[in-house]
Amino acid sequence: xxxxxxxxxxxxxxxxxxxxxxxxxxxxxxxxxxxxxxxxxxxxxxxxxxxxxxxxxxxxxxxxxxxxxxxxxxxxxxxxxxxxxxxxxxxxxxxxxxxxxxxxxxxxxxxxxxxxxxxxxxxxxxxxxxxxxxxxxxxxxxxxxxxxxxxxxxxxxxxxxxxxxxxxxxxxxxxxxxxxxxxxxxxxxxxxxxxxxxxxxxxxxxxxxxxxxxxxxxxxxxxxxxxxxxxxxxxxxxxxxxxxxxxxxxxxxxxxxxxxxxxxxxxxx
Amino acid sequence: xxxxxxxxxxxxxxxxxxxxxxxxxxxxxxxxxxxxxxxxxxxxxxxxxxxxxxxxxxxxxxxxxxxxxxxxxxxxxxxxxxxxxxxxxxxxxxxxxxxxxxxxxxxxxxxxxxxxxxxxxxxxxxxxxxxxxxxxxxxxxxxxxxxxxxxxxxxxxxxxxxxxxxxxxxxxxxxxxxxxxxxxxxxxxxxxxxxxxxxxxxxxxxxxxxxxxxxxxxxxxxxxxxxxxxxxxxxxxxxxxxxxxxx
Numbered sequence: 001x002x003x004x005x006x007x008x009x010x011x012x013x014x015x016x017x018x019x020x021x022x023x024x025x026x027x028x029x030x031x032x033x034x035x036x037x038x039x040x041x042x043x044x045x046x047x048x049x050x051x052x053x054x055x056x057x058x059x060x061x062x063x064x065x066x067x068x069x070x071x072x073x074x075x076x077x078x079x080x081x082x083x084x085x086x087x088x089x090x091x092x093x094x095x096x097x098x099x100x101x102x103x104x105x106x107x108x109x110x111x112x113x114x115x116x117x118x119x120x121x122x123x124x125x126x127x128x129x130x131x132x133x134x135x136x137x138x139x140x141x142x143x144x145x146x147x148x149x150x151x152x153x154x155x156x157x158x159x160x161x162x163x164x165x166x167x168x169x170x171x172x173x174x175x176x177x178x179x180x181x182x183x184x185x186x187x188x189x190x191x192x193x194x195x196x197x198x199x200x201x202x203x204x205x206x207x208x209x210x211x212x213x214x215x216x217x218x219x220x221x222x223x224x225x226x227x228x229x230x231x232x233x234x235x236x237x238x239x240x241x242x243x244x245x246x247x248x249x250x251x252x253x254x255x256x257x258x259x260x261x262x263x264x265x266x267x268x269x
Numbered sequence: 270x271x272x273x274x275x276x277x278x279x280x281x282x283x284x285x286x287x288x289x290x291x292x293x294x295x296x297x298x299x300x301x302x303x304x305x306x307x308x309x310x311x312x313x314x315x316x317x318x319x320x321x322x323x324x325x326x327x328x329x330x331x332x333x334x335x336x337x338x339x340x341x342x343x344x345x346x347x348x349x350x351x352x353x354x355x356x357x358x359x360x361x362x363x364x365x366x367x368x369x370x371x372x373x374x375x376x377x378x379x380x381x382x383x384x385x386x387x388x389x390x391x392x393x394x395x396x397x398x399x400x401x402x403x404x405x406x407x408x409x410x411x412x413x414x415x416x417x418x419x420x421x422x423x424x425x426x427x428x429x430x431x432x433x434x435x436x437x438x439x440x441x442x443x444x445x446x447x448x449x450x451x452x453x454x455x456x457x458x459x460x461x462x463x464x465x466x467x468x469x470x471x472x473x474x475x476x477x478x479x480x481x482x483x484x485x486x487x488x489x490x491x492x493x494x495x496x497x498x499x500x501x502x503x504x505x506x507x508x509x510x511x512x513x514x515x516x
C-alpha cells in the first residue's frame with residue numbers, strides 16, 4: 001500500500017521528468033537547421049484552419065467505412081473461428097479452409113489486398129457487382145481484419161475450460177446449443193480488450209481506402225497538399241485520427257484493468 | 270427388480286493407458302451404489318462413460334433395459350441421466366436461476382414460466398431460494414455444488430451420477446452437500462456415486478463397489494464391505510483409509 005505522501009512524491013517526479021523530456025525534445029527540434037522550413041511546411045496555422053473543415057468532412061467517410069466494416073468483421077470472424085473449432089475428422093476440410101484463409105489474409109499487406117480488389121474487381125466489368133471503390137475498400141478491410149479477429153475469437157474459445165462443455169453436454173444440450181449458450185458468451189467476454197485493439201488498427205487502416213481514390217480524410221489532405229504545396233493538411237488528418245482512436249484506446253485500457261481487478265479478486269472458475 | 274442401469278464388460282483406455290478393464294455393474298431402481306477406490310482406479314471414467322461423455326472401447330451400457338452404448342442421439346440419453354462433477358462447473362456468466370433453467374428450456378422445451386417455476390421449487394427445497402439471482406462466483410463452494418445438483422435435478426433424470434462431488438470443498442462445507450444427496454436417496458432417486466467419503470458411503474449406499482486397476486474387485490453391502498472385506502486389495506485400501514482417519 002502506498003501512503004499519501006509517497007503517492008504525491010511519485011506524481012511530482014513523473015511530472016518533472018515529463019517536463020524535462022519534452023522541453024529537451026522541443027529545444028532539439030526547434031534548433032535543428034531545417035526547423036524553420038519544416039515549421040512553415042507542416043505547422044502553418046492558417047493552412048490548418050483552412051484545411052481542417054474539409055478534411056473533417058472527408059473523415060466522416062472514414063467513420064462510415066469503419067462502422068460498416070466492423071459489423072461484418074465481427075460476424076464473419078466469428079463464423080471463421082467457429083469453423084476452426086469444430087472437432088473430429090469429418091470437419092477437417094472446413095478447419096483446413098479456415099486455417100488457409102487466416103494464413104493467407106494475415107500474410108498479405110493490407111494495401112496490396114485493397115489495391116488488387118479495388119482496381120481489379122471493378123475492372124472485371126460485371127454489371128451485377130458494385131463499381132464503387134469504397135465498397136471494394138470495405139470488402140478488403142473485412143477480408144483482412146476477419147483473419148486477425150477470428151484468431152482473437154479462437155483464443156477466447158480455447159481459453160474456456162473443457163469442463164464447461166462437459167457440463168453443458170451432460171445436461172443434454174447439443175453441440176450447437178453448447179457453443180451458443182455456454183462457450184461463446186464466455187469466450188467473447190474474455191477477448192473484448194484484444195478485439196478493441198484490432199479495431200483501433202482498423203480505424204487507422206480506413207485511410208488506405210484513400211489510395212483507391214475514395215475521398216476520405218487522408219486522400220482529402222493529399223488533395224489539399226498538392227494544391228498548396230504545404231503539408232499542414234496532413235496534420236489535420238492526423239489530429240482527427242488520433243482524436244477518434246483515443247477514446248477507444250482508453251476504453252480498452254479500462255476494460256483490461258477491470259478484468260485484471262476481477263481476476264485478482266479471486267474469482268473461482 | 271428391473272435394472273435402472275447395467276454395464277457389461279466395459280473397457281476404456283486413453284492411448285496406451287487402460288483405465289477400465291471389463292467392468293460389470295448393475296444398479297436396480299431406487300438403489301444407491303457407491304464406488305470407492307484410490308484416485309486413478311477408474312471411478313470417474315466409469316461415470317463419464319455411462320453418461321456417454323467418453324466413448325467406450327468395448328462393452329455395453331443399458332439404461333432401463335435399453336442399450337445406449339452407441340446411441341445415435343446422445344442428447345436424448347443424457348437428458349435422462351444427471352451428472353454432478355467434482356469442480357461444480359456452473360456456467361459463470363449466468364445467474365443461478367438461468368443455470369438451472371437453461372437445459373429445461375433448451376432441451377426439454379419448457380416455457381420460461383414453467384422452467385422457472387420448476388427451478389424455484391427445487392432451489393427452495395435445498396435452501397437456495399435467496400441465491401436465485403446471484404452469479405455463481407458470489408456463492409460458497411457448498412452452495413455452488415448444491416446449485417449444480419439442482420441444475421441436474423431440473424431435468425428430472427431417472428438416474429443421478431455423482432463424481433466425487435465433495436472433494437473440492439472445504440471440510441466445513443461437505444456436510445450441506447451430503448445432506449442434499451441423502452435427501453435424494455430418501456426420496457428413492459437411483460444413484461451411482463464415486464466418493465472418498467467412506468462414512469457417508471457406509472451410511473447411504475445399498476451397495477459398495479471397490480475399484481482397483483480398472484475393475485470392480487469386490488462389491489457388497491456396506492456393513493460387510495467396511496467390516497469384513499474379503500479381497501486383500503480391499504483390505505489394504507481400507508486399512509490405509511483408517512490409518513488416515515477417514516473412516
